[in-house]
Amino acid sequence: MSSDITSEHLNALKNMVDKNGWDHVDNGAQYFDDPRGRFHGNGQIILRPVSTKEVSQIVGYCNDQRLAIIPYGGGTGVVAGQLSIDNKNVIILSLERMNKVRELSIDDETITVDAGCILENIHTAAEDKNFIFPLSMASKGSCQIGGNLATNAGGLQVLRYGNARDLCLGIEAVLPDGSIYSDLNPLRKNNTGYDLRNLLIGSEGTLGIITAATLTLKPQPTEVLTSFCAVPNVKAALVVLKRLRAKLGDTVSAIELLSNIGLKIVSQHFDQCKSPLNTHSDWYLLIEVAGSRALQPDLETVLAGLFEEDYLKDVVIATSGAQREKLWQLRELMAEANKAEGAICSSDTAVPLSKISDFIDDTVSEVSKVHSELRINSYGHIGDGNIHHNVFPPLGESKVDFVKKNSDVVVDLRMAINEATASNTGSISAEHGVGRLKVDDLERYADPVKVKIMRQIKDALDPHNILNPGVLLK
Ligand SMILES: Cc1cc2nc3c(=O)[nH]c(=O)nc-3n(C[C@H](O)[C@H](O)[C@H](O)COP(=O)(O)OP(=O)(O)OC[C@H]3O[C@@H](n4cnc5c(N)ncnc54)[C@H](O)[C@@H]3O)c2cc1C
Structure with a gap:
């Protein structure tokens, strides 16, 4: 059980950061909003440290004083991991000012970034050097890499590149006692005992505050093809997926299912979103294929064959960057359209x-x-x-x-x-995690041995339960 936060605590914390490093909660409504409008968070102060050392001082002090901390990234999490719903007695620790690219290594094909880097900014930094960082999702303009790693985010290209965990080689984090775990290296192989990086990834801010990460970059594809298809049913959609993978292998980087009702909703709420097809169907697929060889002939052959066999009812392939973007908007604006429709x-x-x-x-x-x-x-x-x-x-x-x-x-x-x-x-x-929303569900559906060991790990690393109490475990 954490302690009440007193004015002495608040003064001590303010002294650990510069004048822009803290704020009254009254000035920070955005830190307490749920992206889906279901919950409201609480807190006593917002801290915005600028360095790992400052984070370490804050966490060490909170551990000594038994004060609860909510690590805060871009605030786009949808399972209330960043929102203290029931407990007002918490400190919000935002990583937003730790937002620098520390190093991009062309030789190692890696980028090392502060945890507060916005995902889209990492995309830009990678593209400037002819690489891509393939983790991508509709929240990319707001979510931070620290939040992505804390939730082991998935997104649109997991099929080809894996989730956040698969793209992270090294991590730096402040542990609940304030100590700094520093393992920012670009090694692809490192079999040296327990894998702390992978323990911290997906721990949703309950075992440590991620302060930086070394991420793997991928070569920029020279050809990117985006197609939108009408499929008669979900079974046919799975045949399409299989055939594409058989012929085009790992160049298939995304395959997203959309429903007719979804397409209607997104076009009702966003004027720019219209189906590019004249054919109506219950289901649609958005497909992306990317690589460094001419892929269009193979893609067209597979799609034509699927059409002949009635697995596809209609197909369009984007012929320009603007058309690609329009196709992707149908998918990327779906979450907002659902909210607007009243999910x-x-x-x-x-x-x-x-x-x-x-x-x-x-x-x-x-x-x-x-x-x-x-x-x-x-x-x-x-x-x-x-x-x-x-x-x-x-x-x-x-x-x-x-x-x-x-x-x-x-x-x-x-x-x-x-x-x-x-x-x-x-x-x-x-891919969204457990947060505060699914704690009972985890207990009910997960292997009981897993839950028991999770508790033991939490008790071992955070015996005073100061980091994100109420997330993952009761
Ligand atoms: C429109 C929309 C689309 C989305 N699409 C996807 C999608 O396709 N795939 C997907 O996986 N998710 C998706 N999400 C969910 C969300 O964007 C991800 O969970 C994202 O990884 C959260 O990052 P964040 O920086 O916003 O974290 P926050 O929301 O700030 O925090 C999320 C959790 O991580 C913890 N945390 C944050 N930063 C740190 C840190 N530095 N160290 C330790 N813990 C930390 C918080 O305490 C909290 O438990 C979507 C959300 C929205 C609103």
Whole structure:
């Protein structure tokens, strides 16, 4: 149990940073907002250190005084890991001023960055030197690499490049006792005992504050092709994925499933978003292929074959950068469109590829048991088995009124989707993490031995439970 934060504590903390290094919570509404508008965070002060040394001093002091800290990145997390919902007695520690590229090594094909670097800025720095940093998601303009690593974020190119964990070679972090763990190296091989880097990645700010990372860069592809297709059903979408991978191998860098309802919603809420196809279908695929050889003939051959066999109903391939961007907007603006449409539930679970079609059918069936007129937009990273289900009130009803009338609906929907996930041998969190939102779900669905060991690790590294209390574990 952490201690109450007194004015003496606040004064001591203010003295550890410069005049821009702290703020009153009254001036920082943005630190307490949930991107999906469901929760409100709390805190006593916002600290914005500029160096690992300052972070270390703050954490060491908080550990001595038993004060709770919420590590804060870009604030785009969607499982309330960065928001202290119930406990006001916390310190917000934002990494935003630690935002420099420390080094880009052309020889090692790595970039070493402060944890507060915005993901999109890392893309730009890599592209300036003819590389790419392939971790990408719709929140790239706000999320920080520290937050990406803390949540082991996934996104749009996991199929080809893996998730945040797979792109990180080295890490620097301040541990709960204030000590600095420094392992920023570009080694591809390093078998020297327990893997602390991978323990910190995905620990959602409960075991350490990530202050910097060495990331692996990839060669910039010379050809990038983006295609939008109408598919008759989800099973056909999986055939498309398989055929593309068989012919084009690892050049397939993204394959995203969109539903007809999703396409309608995104075009209703964003004028610039229109389907590029005249054919209507229940399902669509956004495909990206990228590499350093001429890929268009192979892509066209595969798509033509799939069309002949009725696995595709219609296809378009972008012919310019502007067209590519327009196709991607259909996918990247989906999260905002769901919010604008009044989603009462937004899930993030994963199942094996072989079970995706059954999983979607089972979810629709489970959700209709909660209420028969709910609408579902199922979409996402089909190549990773990671489908997001967004559920909306019946047509004509507002979210607020519907939830007021059906007070259990939010929890019931989450459980309905969890059950459909579990019966298809899936995971209750694919890429967003557990945060404060899914702590009970983790306890219910995870292997009990895993939860027991997680507790032991937390107790060993953070015996006073000062780092992000309430996240991952009760
Ligand atoms: C529109 C939209 C689209 C999204 N798309 C995707 C997607 O495709 N794939 C995906 O995986 N996620 C997605 N997300 C979720 C979110 O962007 C990711 O979880 C992201 O990695 C969070 O980064 P952040 O910097 O915003 O972290 P925050 O939201 O600030 O924090 C997230 C968690 O990490 C901890 N944390 C933050 N920084 C640090 C640090 N330096 N050290 C230790 N702990 C830290 C926080 O305490 C919290 O528990 C999306 C979110 C939005 C709003």
